[in-house]
Amino acid sequence: MQTTVDRPVDAVEKVLGEVPVPPYVTQQHVQLAMRAVLQHGPESWPTGPLCRSDLTPYPCRLHRWGRAVLRTRGMTDRAVDDLIARAERPARVPDGRR
Template sequence: MARGGCWLRNCVDPNDAAPLPPAPAPFHKPQPEGQQNVTTLLDDFPVLTPVTDEDLATAVRAVRTHVPESWPEGELCRSERVPYPCRLARWGRATLAAAGLTEAEVEAEQGGWA
């Protein structure tokens, strides 16, 4: 048996091991002027205007599916389990607003949309 009670041949006693070198700093490439990084681009989905019937139907479905649900961590999206409002809920509401629906109309119609 090797030192320290290890049954492997090449076992190293943790007390004799050299300390690990510090982890390198993460590399951040500077962004050229006028360009956005990926996280900025992926924060929200774009709302295309004019809003088509297909976009409107998808937005209605997103608003009905991605609703808040109470959890011990706070309000989470029922569908994605991320903090509410999730990206699809924000996109759906923004698309409905771009189509001319007010927040009150969205709330009033949420139960009646098929």
């Protein structure tokens, strides 16, 4: 998955602007950022990729915020993309045999 440009693309985003990154990023911010990045990932639509959570053009405000928070803690965009790819892989269900 390729990283997209970090800029507002929705009318609501143009009014509200970006979600600010806290000046001191705590472990709780990192946990919320990881959840935001995973929950607000891209979903294919005929009009182009949309956020799977709020159906705004991808990347939405919360996805961009999550990436920005993770960047402040030293996580690269490639590492975030790898995290998303691992989370989207189907889980292997054991067949129940011993």
